[in-house]
Amino acid sequence: MAKPTKEKLLEWYRQMVLIREFEETCNNLYAQKRITGVYLHLYSGQEAVGVGAIANLRPDDHVITAYRDHGTALARGVDPKLIMAEMMGKKTGTSGGKGGSMHLASREHNFWGGYAIVGGHLPLAVGIAMEPRYNDKDAVVLCFIGDGASNNGYFHESLNMSAIWNLPIVWLIENNVYGMGTRVEDASGQPELYKRADSYGMKTLGRIDGQNVIEVHEAVSQAVDYARTDGPVLIEALTYRYRGHGVSDRQYDDRLSEELEHWKTYQDPITILGNHIKERFKNVEKDLQRIEHEARDIVKDAVDYAEQSPAPGYEDLISNVYVK
Numbered sequence: 001m002a003k004p005t006k007e008k009l010l011e012w013y014r015q016m017v018l019i020r021e022f023e024e025t026c027n028n029l030y031a032q033k034r035i036t037g038v039y040l041h042l043y044s045g046q047e048a049v050g051v052g053a054i055a056n057l058r059p060d061d062h063v064i065t066a067y068r069d070h071g072t073a074l075a076r077g078v079d080p081k082l083i084m085a086e087m088m089g090k091k092t093g094t095s096g097g098k099g100g101s102m103h104l105a106s107r108e109h110n111f112w113g114g115y116a117i118v119g120g121h122l123p124l125a126v127g128i129a130m131e132p133r134y135n136d137k138d139a140v141v142l143c144f145i146g147d148g149a150s151n152n153g154y155f156h157e158s159l160n161m162s163a164i165w166n167l168p169i170v171w172l173i174e175n176n177v178y179g180m181g182t183r184v185e186d187a188s189g190q191p192e193l194y195k196r197a198d199s200y201g202m203k204t205l206g207r208i209d210g211q212n213v214i215e216v217h218e219a220v221s222q223a224v225d226y227a228r229t230d231g232p233v234l235i236e237a238l239t240y241r242y243r244g245h246g247v248s249d250r251q252y253d254d255r256l257s258e259e260l261e262h263w264k265t266y267q268d269p270i271t272i273l274g275n276h277i278k279e280r281f282k283n284v285e286k287d288l289q290r291i292e293h294e295a296r297d298i299v300k301d302a303v304d305y306a307e308q309s310p311a312p313g314y315e316d317l318i319s320n321v322y323v324k
């Protein structure tokens with residue numbers, strides 16, 4: 001595969017920096033009770049997976065994920081203002097303020113959310129993928145899966161069905177080492193999660209470095225090409241989340257903070273990409289700094305927009321509940 005161009009690399013850098021800025025701002029807003037709700041799950045540390053994978057998709061392709069969904073929504077091009085308004089429960093949000101952080105969705109982007117039930121979105125990915133297969137279209141579904149979700153029944157049922165029906169799905173496991181506080185090797189008999197593909201006779205591209213956006217992009221590009229014509233593919237991206245499971249969770253004990261520091265220092269996806277850009281191209285420091293400033297401004301504007309937006313009213317309480 002040809003090396004990504006400077007423009008592409010800067011665009012990925014822009015998206016990753018924007019996601020980090022957005023997520024860390026949400027963390028602060030939650031602490032200040034400006035974002036409320038029982039939970040908020042941040043994507044900081046995992047940016048290269050969402051950005052590298054989604055960069056391969058066409059507008060008619062589909063994306064679905066679990067509750068660590070704001071980063072994914074941003075990578076899919078959903079307006080940060082509308083996402084922030086949804087986080088604050090405002091009428092202008094992507095779901096009119098009725099979904100919140102775990103239920104972001106945008107029909108216009110074929111971004112189907114945002115699900116809180118672990119693995120519950122996998123059968124939905126199967127259903128979404130049946131439409132293009134049935135109607136002879138070549139759209140694909142990119143489904144993000146947590147490592148923890150790979151141990152429940154939905155995973156088995158959905159991967160198996162996608163294999164027997166040759167559905168156009170890229171199953172992308174984001175192995176961020178933990179499901180809540182439990183390490184993968186304490187929860188999975190086979191901790192090399194991509195090997196599960198064998199059980200379903202499914203193609204796999206193995207385990208990739210989820211902190212390297214170029215590697216993620218390349219692997220998912222191959223997977224998307226295969227899925228469009230032949231059927232499902234499983235990939236495992238090894239990554240790491242920087243924050244606790246959710247913002248209300250105790251972060252890390254002393255032993256784990258060493259591990260966290262290691263990932264932040266040596267495996268940070270934004271630093272890795274920034275260094276790569278600086279090594280390959282001359283005089284790019286200014287571009288990178290400009291991107292970082294712009295991300296701060298975009299997020300500030302999103303917060304202002306959300307705060308100035310109205311809350312849903314009574315009519316919203318009873319709208320979109322039933323389809324006539």
Ligand SMILES: Cc1ncc(C[n+]2csc(CCOP(=O)(O)OP(=O)(O)O)c2C)c(N)n1
Pocket residue numbers: 068116117118119145146147148149150176178179180245
């Ligand atoms: C069916 C179900 N069981 C348990 C939970 C509680 N729960 C929420 S997140 C989570 C861990 C999932 O971990 P993983 O799939 O690795 O995703 P990550 O949070 O690491 O992104 C659990 C057990 C739930 N929401 N749904």
Ligand SMILES: [Mg+2]
Pocket residue numbers: 146147148174175176177178179180
């Ligand atoms: Mg996990």
